Each structure stands twice: as C-alpha cells, then as structure tokens.
Amino acid sequence: MHRTRIRIVEDALDANNTIARANRDDFDRHGVTVLNLMSAPGAGKTALLECALAARPPGVRIGVLEGDVQGSYDSDRLAGFHVPIVQLNTDSGFGGECHLDANMVRSALPALPLDELDLLVIENVGNLVCPAEFRVGEDVRVMVSAVTEGEDKPLKYPLMFRACELVVVNKIDLLPHLEFDLERLLYNIDQVHPDVDKIVLSSRTGEGVDAWREWLMRLAVRAAEGVAV
C-alpha cells in the first residue's frame, strides 16, 4: 500500500513538472521572471511584498499571484499598490489543496497581463511542506522563516529550506523577547542547504529590509532588461 502511494505521488509530481515547464515557456516567451514565495502561515510573505512594492523603482513592472485556500485578504492588503493582482483559491475546484501546483497557476495565466510585467511574484499557500514539492514554472524560489517559529524548522522541514535560492529570516525585532538563538538558526539552515543566500530582517521595523528590496529589484531589473536569471 505504501509503495502504491509513493508511485501515485511520483506520477502526480511528473505530471506537475510537465505543466510547470509549459508555464515556464509561457513566462519566458513574455519575458517575465517569476518568483515563488513560500513560508509557514503568518511568517510575513505579504509584509515582505508590501515592503518591496512600496519602493519599486519606476519602470519595473511587478505583478502578484496570490495563493490561498480561500479568501482574498492578502490581495486586499496589496490593492493600494496598483499592480496587477490575481487571486487564486485552492478551494475553488482544486479540493482545498495546501499548496499551489502548476495546473492551478496555469489556470490563472489568462487573467495575468504577462506582456505588461517584468516580475511576477507568486505568493504560495502558507505551508512548510507541500509547496516545496510542486514547481509552478518559477525561475526563483524564496522562503521566509520567522524567528518566532523556532531554530529547529530547517531540520524538521528540510525540503523547503533546500528548495529555495534565498531564505529570508523575518521578525528579528522580536529577538529580545524570545529565547531564540539566531546563530543556531543560520547554522541549521546551512546544515540542510549549505551557503544558500540569507537575508535577516524585520519587515515591521525596516531593519535589514533594504537588502531584501535590493535582492528583489536586482531580479526585477535584470528581468526588465531581458537578462536571463
């Protein structure tokens, strides 16, 4: 029974990868660089997007695909930035899935003005497990780890920390009020993903946020200039 389950999972991931490649071809054809933003619930993905959108340079065109099980709370939060936002709910025809997959993203493509974008940020469903297993056609994957979640998360959810090109460590304004060893977290991240890029910040106080904005805008500007990631 277990072997059957694993085969079904592998077949599903194969099918997903095929659709992810089709999405990637479409993104490439329109010259859009795509970032898949992942984290546990409440780690601060939307707040990081707010920081980035507030300081985007003129001429850099950013769009957002908001993934949630249901509701449009994050889309509503971002509405004031006047960028194209498409809401994708996994409970509408997708069985309430705990992650975005390539097929769901594909279903949203017609609603996205790809020709008018340089960078598309896909905010995934808050979850440290399955989003890391499903490519959606993205160029780059970023995960956010809040210090309130504990130093052990890289060891308990290694696939997520291994799947990304950048780990953003958020909520460091709370460090004085936690029994939390930042060096231990960074060590644990390196244990599962040696030398991955890391940015340590607080989206609330703004400490370290410049590095995140610069990282993201470098990606966006290179996309706008047509340079491959």
Next chain:
Amino acid sequence: MHRTRIRIVEDALDANNTIARANRDDFDRHGVTVLNLMSAPGAGKTALLECALAARPPGVRIGVLEGDVQGSYDSDRLAGFHVPIVQLNTDSGFGGECHLDANMVRSALPALPLDELDLLVIENVGNLVCPAEFRVGEDVRVMVSAVTEGEDKPLKYPLMFRACELVVVNKIDLLPHLEFDLERLLYNIDQVHPDVDKIVLSSRTGEGVDAWREWLMRLAVRAAEGVAV
C-alpha cells in the same frame, strides 16, 4: 480534470475514515482517550505538551505519538518525562506527507502500549490545512494558534479552526511587542466556529497555562475513570 481530482480526494477521505473508525474501535476497546493536537509550524504544540506532562497527576497515564515529516526533535524534547513516546515520520514509506492520516497512525499502533494508557496525545505535523481533513481515530481535536501568526488565520484556514473542540491561543507574552489585536483574533475564531472553547496563554511565562492543564487533565481523568468523552 478538476472534477477528477476532487473525486480522488473524496475517495481518499472515505478510505481514511474507514481506517480512522478501526483505530477508534481499538482505542475504545483499550479505554484510551485520544487527542489530535494540530497547529502551524512553531505555534507551540510541544511546549504545551511539556507544560501538561510536567504537572500530570499521579495515576493518569499519558502517551504521545509524535508526527513529523522527518527527525525526532520533539520526541527527544519530551524524553525526560518518561512517558511512552512513539515517533511517526511521514517520509518513511508515506511519501513525506504534510499531515498524519489514519493509516499512518494505524501503522504505529503495535508500538503503543494501549493497555497502559488513559490518554494518548497525537502531535500532528505542523500545518494549518491538511491535518484538519484527516481524522485519525481521535476523540478530541485541539489546535494551537500563536499570536505571532496574525489575527487573520481563522479566516484564511477556517477548516482547521472549525474542526477542533478547543483553540489554544499561545505566545501572549509577546503581545506588548506586536501590532496584534487579541479581541480581533477571538472574534475571527467565533466567526468560523461560534462558541468553540478557547484558552489564552503563554507556555513560556506560564500565564493561563493552568486552564490548559485543567482542561487536558479533566479529559485524562475522565478517561482513567472510564467515562466516555
């Protein structure tokens, strides 16, 4: 394609419920009350278990089934309490699933000394979506929501908040350092699950923890006395 996916999901949940009932029959036959403990990663499930185990009354026999994708970090944390602990990893033969299901729990039953337990606490994988969809044969479900995750979580993950008999709101020692409206969170919980039991606490400072211990011990004592939940 979407309809097929939903049918597959429904079939899987039907099969799961059948096995969950078999688990429940086994638990009932041995007189064990079973609690399914769920939350997002890092909300404090293990810390709440530590609080409870440290103050369990003599004669109340508690066991723990620890669910993780991989590793045994929480089992190691609890080892000093000298209660039966069985580690269940979803990446060993279960495809790295993001939740426990009835079949996984069933596979762990032979390792559990059911005849020597009054209360079994199953600590689920940290995830606000799928654990709520899969009954494992439990009598009671408790979810933990940390105030660091934001007030919007009941609205974004309603199934989880709706599936449980008790919501524990944890990490209230951090309230002075957050822009967080506790009344708004409690209101949002009631929006998706009117009048569900709620306990507000900090497992770190101990504030409110007595209410949690009493709630759990009432369950355990009733189980020890053979009273149906």
